[in-house]
Amino acid sequence: MTVYLIRRLMQSAVVVLAMTIILFLGVYAIGDPVEILISPDADQIERERAIAALGLDQPLWLQYLTFLENALRGDLGRSFVFNEPALRLILQKMPATLELALAATLFAVLLGLPLGLWAGLRPEALSSRVIMAGSILGFSLPTFWVGLMLIMVFAVELGWLPSTGRGPTAEFLGLHWSFLTLEGLRHLVLPAINLSLFKISLVIRLTRAGVRETVLMDYVKFARAKGLAPRRVIFVHVLKNIMIPVLTVTALEFGSTIAFSVVTESIFAWPGMGKLIIDSIYVLDRPVIVAYLMIIVLMFILLNFVVDVMYSALDPRVRLQDQRG
Amino acid sequence: MTPPSVESTALGVPPLQAAAAPREETPLRRFVSDFAESRLAVVAFAAFVLIVLAALLAPVIAPQNPYDLAQLDIMDGRLPPGSVGGAGFTHLLGTDDQGRDMLSGILYGLRISLAVGAGSAFIAFCAGTALGLVAAYFGGRTDTVIMRLVDLQLSFPAILVALMILAFLGKGIINVVIAIVVVEWAYYARTVRGTALVERRREYIEAAACLALSHARIVFRHLLPNCLPPLIVVGTMQVARAIALEATLSFLGLGVPVTEPSLGLLIANGYEYLLSGRYWISFYPGIALLVTIVVINLVGDQLRDVLNPRLRR
Numbered sequence: 333m334t335v336y337l338i339r340r341l342m343q344s345a346v347v348v349l350a351m352t353i354i355l356f357l358g359v360y361a362i363g364d365p366v367e368i369l370i371s372p373d374a375d376q377i378e379r380e381r382a383i384a385a386l387g388l389d390q391p392l393w394l395q396y397l398t399f400l401e402n403a404l405r406g407d408l409g410r411s412f413v414f415n416e417p418a419l420r421l422i423l424q425k426m427p428a429t430l431e432l433a434l435a436a437t438l439f440a441v442l443l444g445l446p447l448g449l450w451a452g453l454r455p456e457a458l459s460s461r462v463i464m465a466g467s468i469l470g471f472s473l474p475t476f477w478v479g480l481m482l483i484m485v486f487a488v489e490l491g492w493l494p495s496t497g498r499g500p501t502a503e504f505l506g507l508h509w510s511f512l513t514l515e516g517l518r519h520l521v522l523p524a525i526n527l528s529l530f531k532i533s534l535v536i537r538l539t540r541a542g543v544r545e546t547v548l549m550d551y552v553k554f555a556r557a558k559g560l561a562p563r564r565v566i567f568v569h570v571l572k573n574i575m576i577p578v579l580t581v582t583a584l585e586f587g588s589t590i591a592f593s594v595v596t597e598s599i600f601a602w603p604g605m606g607k608l609i610i611d612s613i614y615v616l617d618r619p620v621i622v623a624y625l626m627i628i629v630l631m632f633i634l635l636n637f638v639v640d641v642m643y644s645a646l647d648p649r650v651r652l653q654d655q656r657g
Numbered sequence: 658m659t660p661p662s663v664e665s666t667a668l669g670v671p672p673l674q675a676a677a678a679p680r681e682e683t684p685l686r687r688f689v690s691d692f693a694e695s696r697l698a699v700v701a702f703a704a705f706v707l708i709v710l711a712a713l714l715a716p717v718i719a720p721q722n723p724y725d726l727a728q729l730d731i732m733d734g735r736l737p738p739g740s741v742g743g744a745g746f747t748h749l750l751g752t753d754d755q756g757r758d759m760l761s762g763i764l765y766g767l768r769i770s771l772a773v774g775a776g777s778a779f780i781a782f783c784a785g786t787a788l789g790l791v792a793a794y795f796g797g798r799t800d801t802v803i804m805r806l807v808d809l810q811l812s813f814p815a816i817l818v819a820l821m822i823l824a825f826l827g828k829g830i831i832n833v834v835i836a837i838v839v840v841e842w843a844y845y846a847r848t849v850r851g852t853a854l855v856e857r858r859r860e861y862i863e864a865a866a867c868l869a870l871s872h873a874r875i876v877f878r879h880l881l882p883n884c885l886p887p888l889i890v891v892g893t894m895q896v897a898r899a900i901a902l903e904a905t906l907s908f909l910g911l912g913v914p915v916t917e918p919s920l921g922l923l924i925a926n927g928y929e930y931l932l933s934g935r936y937w938i939s940f941y942p943g944i945a946l947l948v949t950i951v952v953i954n955l956v957g958d959q960l961r962d963v964l965n966p967r968l969r970r
Contacts, residue, residue, distance in 0.1 A: 347809060350809075358821070358824075358825035468951075469951070471954075472897075472947065472950045472951045473947060474901050474905060474943070474946055474947065476904075476905055476908045476909075477904075477939070477947065480931055481943070484940070487932075488931065488933075488936075495932065588814035588817075591814040591816050591817040592816055594816060595905060595908070598909055599928075609820070610910075610911075613911065621824050625824075632813060632817075636812055
């Protein structure tokens with residue numbers, strides 16, 4: 333297990349290093365940093381002094397090492413627009429995005445599990461077919477368009493829910509959260525539903541497939557034969573067993589939910605990191621772009637690492653395979 | 658629909674005779690009748706053909722050329738569906754803020770969406786298939802390197818990779834295509850490698866190798882044709898994904914330029930008018946996008962069933 337951990341950790345480190353190289357090249361080789369960092373009004377002498385001060389006269393590999401060294405110290409440059417450290421800017425926006433993603437995940441599980449259970453227990457019923465057709469739509473519908481339609485129906489036509497922003501926030505554990513105020517909760521509903529649509533469909537399909545497999549198992553037949561109440565069979569014997577894959581996939585999907593919140597945040601003007609990165613791309617605020625990508629890549633690698641390690645800890649087959657290789 | 662011809666199987670009949678008899682079973686005919694088993698898939702395919710035709714014939718059937726500024730009248734701006742504009746014809750789906758007929762805009766937008774979607778899916782198909790075949794055929798270190806890349810690529814969500822590329826390259830149709838190709842090639846590579854690993858051990862590959870044919874000839878003339886069925890299924894689904902991704906990127910303002918609006922950009926244009934109740938500018942392009950994606954997915958679903966050898970009846 334220790335050997336596996338070390339090997340897996342080294343793999344992750346290599347990926348992180350590769351990503352820093354890609355990001356560095358993307359910013360410093362494709363775009364000309366001189367044009368971006370130095371005022372166009374500057375004369376030749378000023379330009380040269382600025383280039384020397386920024387270390388842009390050094391060879392590329394040396395520049396990369398400097399970039400890496402700064403990144404390791406948590407210094408990813410200052411935002412041109414806000415004139416603040418890019419990293420701090422991103423971290424300030426992170427709670428909003430996390431809150432949105434968590435709410436969406438919660439929706440997906442709370443709605444997807446019962447619907448999938450229903451469809452799995454009565455595969456031929458009309459209601460189940462409607463649920464399954466709905467889940468296909470959930471996969472096919474473009475998220476951003478659904479978001480617009482949600483605004484149109486619930487904010488413009490019916491006027492039930494606000495369409496933009498985060499509403500008032502309350503402080504908890506030193507961070508600001510929307511879900512602690514009623515107004516904030518109302519702001520959270522539409523974006524969270526929008527972000528969770530794809531995941532609801534996913535959970536429905538996973539649950540349905542799991543239920544249909546599980547109800548045929550011997551232990552379920554035995555539980556029924558023993559004369560247990562149908563409710564107990566379903567909620568204890570069936571549901572408990574399908575929870576494992578469903579929760580694993582939901583956890584794995586959390587990363588992509590955060591990535592996809594870029595779209596939802598832009599539509600609902602939700603002040604999270606996704607909105608920040610889109611705004612930064614518009615004005616070419618490169619330090620912020622780099623900081624965002626660095627953080628999200630790190631998050632993904634961490635998530636994959638944790639899931640892999642947990643799998644190999646839980647599933648002996650994965651471990652055996654790895655010892656051989 | 659043709660009933661499956663059980664009594665007249667083509668077994669033992671020479672190909673010439675088989676072609677002459679109308680009811681003989683050929684692979685193509687078998688494929689068509691298998692596909693037609695699902696009415697929904699047939700309807701979806703018909704709708705898909707209609708959509709492609711509408712996009713191709715847009716200059717002929719559209720009431721107006723939405724790019725020709727001389728034909729636009731700002732006085733016709735934001736007319737609701739069904740109203741008659743200054744040019745004298747009825748705007749069935751209304752007009753946008755610049756007086757552009759939405760129906761024409763959608764037809765022209767469809768052209769761009771389909772072209773970008775199909776084009777980038779095709780390039781990704783070629784690149785991914787070539788790399789996947791090479792990985793499976795040569796194995797060893799080549800295989801490891803290529804499949805590591807695939808794993809890395811697939812562990813990040815599409816939107817993130819596309820954002821990264823567009824953040825560095827800037828917007829534009831070519832850059833969107835590059836982004837989609839980078840996002841999608843890994844799916845083809847993984848699919849074709851799986852099939853090719855099985856096919857590679859078959860006798861015909863051995864026979865080809867014994868004839869001392871070149872590697873390139875074996876891979877592309879012998880191995881590739883036998884790996885095509887699953888690739889076609891993945892390819893169909895990836896076209897739908899590419900269209901959706903392009904629309905999302907354009908909606909975010911990172912995709913196609915304003916002068917050549919795809920469906921995603923049309924939807925984005927209507928965003929600001931949505932809050933004042935002018936729903937049609939965003940609504941109808943979205944319906945067009947939705948129908949296109951659903952229809953392609955339905956066809957792909959049926960193709961998967963038909964081409965899956967495990968479900969052969």
